[in-house]
Amino acid sequence: xxxxxxxxxxxxxxxxxxxxxxxxxxxxxxxxxxxxxxxxxxxxxxxxxxxxxxxxxxxxxxxxxxxxxxxxxxxxxxxxxxxxxxxxxxxxxxxxxxxxxxxxxxxxxxxxxxxxxxxxxxxxxxxxxxxxxxxxxxxxxxxxxxxxxxxxxxxxxxxxxxxxxxxxxxxxxxxxxxxxxxxxxxxxxxxxxxxxxxxxxxxxxxxxxxxxxxxxxxxxxxxxxxxxxxxxxxxxxxxxxxxxxxxxxxxxxxxxxxxxxxxxxxxxxxxxxxxxxxxxxxxxxxxxxxxxxxxx
Amino acid sequence: xxxxxxxxxxxxxxxxxxxxxxxxxxxxxxxxxxxxxxxxxxxxxxxxxxxxxxxxxxxxxxxxxxxxxxxxxxxxxxxxxxxxxxxxxxxxxxxxxxxxxxxxxxxxxxxxxxxxxxxxxxxxxxxxxxxxxxxxxxxxxxxxxxxxxxxxxxxxxxxxxxxxxxxxxxxxxxxxxxxxxxxxxxxxxxxxxxxxxxxxxxxxxxxxxxxx
Numbered sequence: 001x002x003x004x005x006x007x008x009x010x011x012x013x014x015x016x017x018x019x020x021x022x023x024x025x026x027x028x029x030x031x032x033x034x035x036x037x038x039x040x041x042x043x044x045x046x047x048x049x050x051x052x053x054x055x056x057x058x059x060x061x062x063x064x065x066x067x068x069x070x071x072x073x074x075x076x077x078x079x080x081x082x083x084x085x086x087x088x089x090x091x092x093x094x095x096x097x098x099x100x101x102x103x104x105x106x107x108x109x110x111x112x113x114x115x116x117x118x119x120x121x122x123x124x125x126x127x128x129x130x131x132x133x134x135x136x137x138x139x140x141x142x143x144x145x146x147x148x149x150x151x152x153x154x155x156x157x158x159x160x161x162x163x164x165x166x167x168x169x170x171x172x173x174x175x176x177x178x179x180x181x182x183x184x185x186x187x188x189x190x191x192x193x194x195x196x197x198x199x200x201x202x203x204x205x206x207x208x209x210x211x212x213x214x215x216x217x218x219x220x221x222x223x224x225x226x227x228x229x230x231x232x233x234x235x236x237x238x239x240x241x242x243x244x245x246x247x248x249x250x251x252x253x254x255x256x257x258x259x260x261x262x263x264x265x266x267x268x269x270x271x272x273x274x275x276x277x278x279x280x281x282x283x284x285x286x287x288x289x290x291x292x293x294x295x296x
Numbered sequence: 297x298x299x300x301x302x303x304x305x306x307x308x309x310x311x312x313x314x315x316x317x318x319x320x321x322x323x324x325x326x327x328x329x330x331x332x333x334x335x336x337x338x339x340x341x342x343x344x345x346x347x348x349x350x351x352x353x354x355x356x357x358x359x360x361x362x363x364x365x366x367x368x369x370x371x372x373x374x375x376x377x378x379x380x381x382x383x384x385x386x387x388x389x390x391x392x393x394x395x396x397x398x399x400x401x402x403x404x405x406x407x408x409x410x411x412x413x414x415x416x417x418x419x420x421x422x423x424x425x426x427x428x429x430x431x432x433x434x435x436x437x438x439x440x441x442x443x444x445x446x447x448x449x450x451x452x453x454x455x456x457x458x459x460x461x462x463x464x465x466x467x468x469x470x471x472x473x474x475x476x477x478x479x480x481x482x483x484x485x486x487x488x489x490x491x492x493x494x495x496x497x498x499x500x501x502x503x504x505x506x507x508x
Contacts, residue, residue: 098414122417133412137430147416196416206415 046074048109048204048236049095055103056090064090065260068104074203077237079251081244081282087260088240092206095238096125108204123147126197126235130209132189134181140166140192141177147200165195170225187218194226207239211246223249244282247271256282302476310465314484317461320379320451321488324386325444332391332443333436336398337424346399353392361450364388365457382451382459389450390443397439401432434504441496448489452481462488 049072056065065087072078080088093099095106097118106113113121134143141162148158166173169191181189190210197205210226211219223246241247247254248268256264256279264276274280303310335353339346359367364385369375374384405428413423429436455463462481469477 096415098411119417119419122415124417127412127415129408129411129415131406131408131411133406133408133410133415135409135413135427135431146418150416150418150422193412 048072048074050107053104057102068262074236075234076252079247079254080240080257081247081254082257086257088257089208092208096122124202126202126205128193128197128207128210130212132193136181139178144195169195186214205235205237244286313462320461321447324383327387328390332394333398336395339399340402353395356388357392361453378458382454386447390447393439393442398436401435402428405431434500437500444492445489
């Protein structure tokens with residue numbers, strides 16, 4: 001339980017000052033979702049993903065998401081924070097059509113997901129999951145080059161891209177290129193998972209608890225490196241986590257999901273001052289660890 | 297006359313019987329793999345079809361082999377030649393383990409791997425051929441191995457409908473109360489079963505995917 005290590009607390013405080021840029025208001029009412037009102041900074045405010053009145057129910061009628069409205073701007077990192085089972089992963093899977101909507105609409109780069117060919121849509125969106133899902137029968141190189149190969153890139157371009165990506169995620173190509181996933185540590189596997197998602201340079205990344213299965217120290221290392229990466233390559237990122245420190249560290253905005261609906265949308269700074277009970281609960285949880293340190 | 301003398305005197309006939317036996321089993325196995333693997337894929341992919349397919353294969357498995365040869369006799373094209381008849385019956389017997397193991401291999405692929413493959417934008421066919429089948433190869437091969445050993449044994453009964461093979465010696469030996477004659481069929485059949493089991497096990501271990 002003590003995985004909210006002090007270094008990370010310092011890190012997000014630093015960032016939270018840097019992030020006090022004007023961002024969209026935390027109100028999530030469906031009224032303002034159809035037309036983005038922020039006309040300033042045309043490029044930065046372009047909408048990458050838009051969820052309108054999104055609902056998803058299982059075939060047995062159980063509702064996992066209802067009336068979810070959310071706009072993800074180009075280049076931002078939107079964190080969906082919530083308990084296990086709150087519907088965060090479901091929301092991600094609806095964006096790349098791993099699941100089909102049962103109500104509402106999702107637009108990816110202005111086009112409704114039902115108008116996208118699901119295969120084209122998914123190749124357009126990098127996807128990383130907690131369990132990583134590397135192919136055990138593929139080497140690191142084959143795993144990373146999966147999408148470029150599906151997209152039939154020329155062989156030399158694939159090779160160059162794999163080398164580039166391995167360096168980017170901190171894996172020595174000479175050492176790891178021909179290893180199989182079972183010969184890697186958890187952190188190394190997750191690095192490969194991230195490289196694989198970035199391989200074909202998708203403009204959008206969906207990250208489902210990407211650091212969730214790692215020990216706290218490795219997780220911290222990867223989060224910090226990822227933060228660097230993200231600035232390097234300006235992509236639209238939706239990251240799902242139940243880790244409040246991770247949300248504050250990596251998010252430009254934080255959406256809190258509770259019982260299948262969005263209960264608040266904040267900048268990291270607003271989040272820390274939020275009065276809405278779930279968000280406040282997360283902040284209180286965070287403070288608890290900080291206080292524990294102070295009490296010693 | 298010792299057994300050794302018997303074998304050395306009749307080695308030609310024994311070799312010919314063995315060759316026939318291998319031919320019967322070989323063709324039957326090719327058929328069974330050709331039909332069983334696709335059926336196994338269907339069982340894994342379309343759960344509502346799994347009951348009828350597995351049920352059918354299960355029923356075929358429970359029919360006593362001698363009776364199955366009898367049942368197939370009146371079937372127009374099959375019943376016309378005894379080896380055809382025998383091969384069809386043997387293939388039916390071999391189906392169940394192949395279908396079951398193919399399905400088990402595919403459904404056994406980790407969910408995360410399948411999810412990642414889908415999320416990366418692989419088509420269902422690409423997932424099947426590049427991920428699921430390679431990862432279930434050793435399981436499928438185990439099914440083929442079990443089916444082969446089973447079929448080698450059952451194929452001795454094919455001699456009852458005149459399909460030849462090592463069963464000829466066994467049936468003749470039984471009729472003449474000649475143990476050496478029985479052994480002339482039984483020993484090569486047993487060796488054949490052991491040999492194919494060993495070769496296929498080796499292949500199976502070689503192809504076993506490394507799982508994290």
